[in-house]
Amino acid sequence: DIQMTQSPSSLSASVGDRVTITCRASQSISSYLNWFQQRPGKAPKLLIYAVSGLQSGVPSRFSGSGSGTDFTLTISSLQPEDFATYYCQQSYSTPKITFGQGTRLEIK
Amino acid sequence: EVQLVESGGGLVQPGRSLRLSCAASGFTFDEYAMHWVRQAPGKGLEWVSGINWNSGTIGYADSVKGRFTVSRDNAKNSLYLQMNSLRAEDTALYYCAKDWHIYGYGGTFDNWGQGTLVTVSS
Numbered sequence: 032d033i034q035m036t037q038s039p040s041s042l043s044a045s046v047g048d049r050v051t052i053t054c055r056a057s058q059s060i061s062s063y064l065n066w067f068q069q070r071p072g073k074a075p076k077l078l079i080y081a082v083s084g085l086q087s088g089v090p091s092r093f094s095g096s097g098s099g100t101d102f103t104l105t106i107s108s109l110q111p112e113d114f115a116t117y118y119c120q121q122s123y124s125t126p127k128i129t130f131g132q133g134t135r136l137e138i139k
Numbered sequence: 140e141v142q143l144v145e146s147g148g149g150l151v152q153p154g155r156s157l158r159l160s161c162a163a164s165g166f167t168f169d170e171y172a173m174h175w176v177r178q179a180p181g182k183g184l185e186w187v188s189g190i191n192w193n194s195g196t197i198g199y200a201d202s203v204k205g206r207f208t209v210s211r212d213n214a215k216n217s218l219y220l221q222m223n224s225l226r227a228e229d230t231a232l233y234y235c236a237k238d239w240h241i242y243g244y245g246g247t248f249d250n251w252g253q254g255t256l257v258t259v260s261s
Contacts, residue, residue, distance in 0.1 A: 032201065065247050067184070074234060074251040075176075075184060086249070118184050122246025126189055126198025128174070133183040 033057050033124050037117075037131035043139040044109055052104045052134045054119035059099045063123035066095055066104045069133075070115045078117075079104065114138050141165040141250040143235045148255030151225055159255055161218040161235030166250075169213035172196070172238035174248060175220050177231035177257075187233070188220065191244040198244075203229075225259045232256050 034057040044050050054064065066079040077086045079095040082102060092107040106113055119131040147159040161173070174189040188199045188209040197209060208221040218235055233255050236248035 063246070067248075069184075074253055075248070076251070077247065077249050080239075080247050116183075120184075120186075120246075120248075125244050125246045126196055127200070128186040128189065128198070128246045130176075130184045130186060 032127065033060060033121055033129055035119055035121055035129050035131040037119055037134050039134060040132065041135040041137065043137045045139045046109050046111060048109045050106045050109055050136065052117055052119075052136075054097075054102045054104070054131050056100045056102075056121055056123075060121045060123035062098060063121055064095075064097065064102050065120045065122065066093075067118045067120060067130075068113075068115050069118065070112075075118065109136075111138075141237060143237060143250060143252035145233060145235050145252045145255035148233065148257045150258045150260065152261050153226060153259055155225055156221070156223045157225060157257060159220040159222065159233055159235075159257070161252060163216045163218065163235075163237070166237070168216040169193075170241050172240065172244045173211060173218045174236045174238060174246075175209065175218075176234045176236055176248070176251075177229075178234070178254075179228075179231040182231075185231075189238070189244060189246070190218070192242055196244045222257070225257075227259050230257060230259045 062082045067075040069075040083095045142164045144162045172191040175187040235252040237250040239249035
């Protein structure tokens with residue numbers, strides 16, 4: 032099974048900061064990598080699909096990159112509403128799908 | 140507007156069964172794969188199961204394989220998860236999620252419900 036490992040597990044940052052979250056797959060997953068945001072008490076929300084595609088309605092300060100086994104989610108200038116938990120997810124090994132363990136982004 | 144409404148959660152004793160439902164609206168249900176994703180209290184997301192548009196492709200996480208069964212009724216725009224031999228570690232909020240690949244099983248979840256809570260405890 033493909034394992035997804037995110038780093039860091041938690042992160043403190045300030046409004047206006049540039050933040051990068053990393054996701055590593057245990058084997059190559061090509062471009063089958065999505066990113067989700069989950070705010071407290073809410074359902075997850077698709078942010079980025081296929082490594083770098085920006086889901087409709089998602090602000091352009093969010094971006095994704097990578098290929099193979101190493102991927103990153105970047106938020107160029109943190110806004111108050113961005114403080115949440117972020118998950119990567121691979122869809123290479125369908126029908127089985129796996130998520131990373133999550134990265135909690137907190138206000139410094 | 141896509142709406143996914145889960146139901147059927149509750150408190151159940153270990154070893155017993157429970158059936159979750161997800162009522163879908165706002166899109167052509169029989170064109171899309173659907174999935175169940177769960178989240179234990181204070182923990183991360185875990186994909187549980189998925190089913191394609193015509194039930195021809197079905198997948199399960201290893202943690203539930205052999206105990207859970209996913210199904211769908213396209214005439215009723217509904218997704219189901221039959222959960223048998225429940226364990227304490229199955230305690231979680233169970234989300235229904237829509238796949239965005241039409242007539243496929245892509246694994247990209249573009250819409251989610253609000254979840255139904257399952258608590259397994261004696």
